[in-house]
Amino acid sequence: MKYAILKKSDLNHWLKHLKDRAKLYAVRKKENLFVFRPVKEVQDVCLDYIPTILPPKKYYFPQKEKLIKFSVQPFKTAKAIDKFEDFILFGVHTCDIAGMQCMDVVFREVPEDPNYLNRKDKMTIIGIECLKYCDQYANCTSMGNHVPRGGYDLMMVDLGDKLIIHINSEKGEKLVTGLDYIKEATQGQMDLLESTREEKKKIFKEEFTGPLTKVYDTFDKSFVSSVWKDVGRKCVACGNCTAVCPTCYCFDTQDELDLSLNEGIRYRIWNSCQMDDFAKVAGREDFRKGRDNRQKHRYYRKFKYPVDKFNRYFCTGCGRCTRACMAEISLVETVNSLLREEKK
Amino acid sequence: MLDREILLEKMRTTPYLPMKAKIIEAQMVTSKEKFFRIQLENKINLGHTPGQFVMVSIFGFEEAPISVCSSPSDKGYFELTVRSVGVFTDRLHKLEKGDLVGIRGPFGRGFPIDNMFGYDVMIVAGGLGIVPLRSLIRYIMSNRNDFGNVQILLGFKSSKELLFEEENKEWMKRAEIKFNCTIDRADSEWKGNVGLITTLIPGVDINPARTYAVVVGPPIMYKFVIRELLKKNIPDHQIIVSLERRMRCGLGKCGHCQVEGVYVCQSGPVFTFNDLRKFKGECHEKAV
Numbered sequence: 001m002k003y004a005i006l007k008k009s010d011l012n013h014w015l016k017h018l019k020d021r022a023k024l025y026a027v028r029k030k031e032n033l034f035v036f037r038p039v040k041e042v043q044d045v046c047l048d049y050i051p052t053i054l055p056p057k058k059y060y061f062p063q064k065e066k067l068i069k070f071s072v073q074p075f076k077t078a079k080a081i082d083k084f085e086d087f088i089l090f091g092v093h094t095c096d097i098a099g100m101q102c103m104d105v106v107f108r109e110v111p112e113d114p115n116y117l118n119r120k121d122k123m124t125i126i127g128i129e130c131l132k133y134c135d136q137y138a139n140c141t142s143m144g145n146h147v148p149r150g151g152y153d154l155m156m157v158d159l160g161d162k163l164i165i166h167i168n169s170e171k172g173e174k175l176v177t178g179l180d181y182i183k184e185a186t187q188g189q190m191d192l193l194e195s196t197r198e199e200k201k202k203i204f205k206e207e208f209t210g211p212l213t214k215v216y217d218t219f220d221k222s223f224v225s226s227v228w229k230d231v232g233r234k235c236v237a238c239g240n241c242t243a244v245c246p247t248c249y250c251f252d253t254q255d256e257l258d259l260s261l262n263e264g265i266r267y268r269i270w271n272s273c274q275m276d277d278f279a280k281v282a283g284r285e286d287f288r289k290g291r292d293n294r295q296k297h298r299y300y301r302k303f304k305y306p307v308d309k310f311n312r313y314f315c316t317g318c319g320r321c322t323r324a325c326m327a328e329i330s331l332v333e334t335v336n337s338l339l340r341e342e343k344k
Numbered sequence: 345m346l347d348r349e350i351l352l353e354k355m356r357t358t359p360y361l362p363m364k365a366k367i368i369e370a371q372m373v374t375s376k377e378k379f380f381r382i383q384l385e386n387k388i389n390l391g392h393t394p395g396q397f398v399m400v401s402i403f404g405f406e407e408a409p410i411s412v413c414s415s416p417s418d419k420g421y422f423e424l425t426v427r428s429v430g431v432f433t434d435r436l437h438k439l440e441k442g443d444l445v446g447i448r449g450p451f452g453r454g455f456p457i458d459n460m461f462g463y464d465v466m467i468v469a470g471g472l473g474i475v476p477l478r479s480l481i482r483y484i485m486s487n488r489n490d491f492g493n494v495q496i497l498l499g500f501k502s503s504k505e506l507l508f509e510e511e512n513k514e515w516m517k518r519a520e521i522k523f524n525c526t527i528d529r530a531d532s533e534w535k536g537n538v539g540l541i542t543t544l545i546p547g548v549d550i551n552p553a554r555t556y557a558v559v560v561g562p563p564i565m566y567k568f569v570i571r572e573l574l575k576k577n578i579p580d581h582q583i584i585v586s587l588e589r590r591m592r593c594g595l596g597k598c599g600h601c602q603v604e605g606v607y608v609c610q611s612g613p614v615f616t617f618n619d620l621r622k623f624k625g626e627c628h629e630k631a632v
């Protein structure tokens with residue numbers, strides 16, 4: 001089976017089924033915003049939502065993650081976690097799936113990061129394709145992430161009273177087979193998917209004023225630019241932008257001793273290149289001084305460096321950095337300013 | 345299994361897990377620097393290349409990157425020289441012979457010794473920069489016939505900061521090595537050269553096409569030294585530097601050591617000046 005059909009009236013059945021199979025995480029409303037949470041009540045699950053405050057990276061790259069455990073006397077060390085549990089992420093946007101693919105590339109690069117990879121091995125991804133824009137901040141079309149591009153087990157598309165589900169892996173197939181309320185999609189339903197996607201093209205338009213290749217070229221030439229000065233003047237260095245980014249993975253390590261002061265855990269915790277001590281060393285030399293340079297670094301880590309290294313843009317277009325910015329710095333405007341400046 | 349295989353396997357399966365290691369010798373060598381001789385559990389050889397570094401762990405105090413200052417030809421142990429500058433290094437200074445530390449590594453790319461075979465070598469060290477270079481110097485000493493003329497230029501702020509004094513004397517005595525040392529400011533105990541290390545370079549006699557210049561020192565030093573080396577017509581590919589950056593993982597992941605698109609912990613810390621030329625503005629050591 002390549003495509004399956006689920007009536008929306010059976011969605012809660014299916015969610016219950018999924019919840020029995022593995023730890024299930026999905027989106028629910030939190031005041032006016034949305035968050036990924038473990039599913040308690042299946043009726044709380046949202047499929048129509050603007051990107052969650054934090055991307056689902058918190059489940060495969062936790063904010064504070066145990067790396068090793070140790071004891072001082074006698075000297076002992078061991079992996080902190082040796083068993084990871086199966087989990088399902090339900091209703092993930094295509095932009096966030098693109099974010100996972102970026103992180104995979106980084107942590108699979110030798111030397112591999114077993115902590116990350118072990119967790120990812122246990123993950124099943126069920127995506128949902130957006131048919132309308134979440135809000136004005138997204139730039140997923142320019143990034144090419146407004147449509148599914150692999151990296152998931154199942155992908156759902158809303159066809160009115162039904163969901164059509166693309167089956168993309170064996171792991172995914174196991175979650176839809178043997179259930180009497182999930183059937184193989186008919187030709188008519190496939191045609192409807194096709195026409196739905198055609199309609200979508202009328203709504204989703206590139207948000208940058210130039211194509212991505214042009215954006216890349218512009219970055220190549222914009223290391224010195226007044227745009228960075230402007231962005232740097234606004235930035236308050238809160239680090240929100242990097243925390244909410246699905247492809248920011250900079251970290252610090254931190255040891256915590258228990259009360260005996262003999263045993264403890266070494267954690268890795270999210271860190272941000274926007275913090276002013278991020279690149280400082282003991283001689284007090286600061287290798288990335290100034291908010292302008294630090295913001296520039298953030299942008300280059302999305303539009304230039306990973307393209308050179310992995311042939312992949314690390315901006316997914318989710319719009320979170322713009323939504324979360326205390327200083328109202330807009331990613332789309334910043335990139336468009338660079339493009340404009342280039343043209344001059 | 346060979347020692348190298350054991351270390352590679354560890355790097356592959358448990359890259360964050362430090363190995364147990366014992367301090368078998370510890371000694372203050374200046375008022376700020378302490379020297380450690382360290383043995384890995386089961387006397388595994390570190391098998392590093394000169395210029396590589398290890399991450400030293402003290403539980404409760406995290407880790408710090410420290411250059412290996414012994415030669416890979418010193419078997420059964422390796423050596424570190426550490427300046428006390430902050431939380432971790434102060435704590436490390438409290439450790440003595442018999443104490444245990446954690447070690448990960450070796451990390452990074454060392455000096456390109458294979459490419460340097462047959463060439464003349466000019467070593468330029470400023471202050472603590474002599475630490476990784478001592479590894480190279482010791483390596484050259486024990487493989488002396490693989491290299492052409494060797495000269496060492498050392499610079500320190502004052503005579504009190506002089507490192508490896510006994511070894512300096514030995515290097516000085518060896519006829520096949522030219523040795524020159526200077527201090528920035530004159531003091532009563534010092535009988536040698538006075539002035540910045542850059543003042544030593546114009547006077548050296550070299551065949552630039554056949555010379556590798558290896559430079560390690562504080563960030564501020566590079567620009568000036570490299571300028572002098574370029575005046576001597578040493579090709580960009582044969583000017584070798586080692587960069588210091590903040591480091592947390594050593595694995596090219598945590599982001600702290602990044603210079604533009606390059607992770608110093610994996611692609612460095614050793615670079616050629618040709619590599620530095622490609623940086624667009626974030627590399628403080630690049631000459632202008």
Ligand SMILES: Cc1cc2nc3c(=O)[nH]c(=O)nc-3n(C[C@H](O)[C@H](O)[C@H](O)COP(=O)(O)OP(=O)(O)OC[C@H]3O[C@@H](n4cnc5c(N)ncnc54)[C@H](O)[C@@H]3O)c2cc1C
Pocket residue numbers: 280281282283397407408409410411412425426427428429430431432433434472475476587588589590591613
């Ligand atoms: C490749 C490499 C080789 C090095 N070799 C030596 C050596 O042989 N001998 C020696 O004495 N020192 C060496 N250093 C510097 C040494 O790592 C720092 O002095 C040490 O990390 C300072 O930590 P601290 O906690 O004592 O200082 P603090 O100032 O208290 O440190 C605060 C924080 O800054 C970080 N930090 C500060 N300075 C540095 C730095 N220079 N590099 C990385 N992280 C830093 C620390 O990890 C810590 O998180 C080397 C650094 C690098 C990158």
Ligand code: SF4
Pocket residue numbers: 234235236237238239240241242274321324325326327328329
């Ligand atoms: S969220 Fe905005 S203000 Fe905060 S660090 Fe990022 S860009 Fe600066």
Ligand code: FES
Pocket residue numbers: 590591592593594595596597598599600601602607608609610
């Ligand atoms: S030290 Fe972590 S990326 Fe280099």
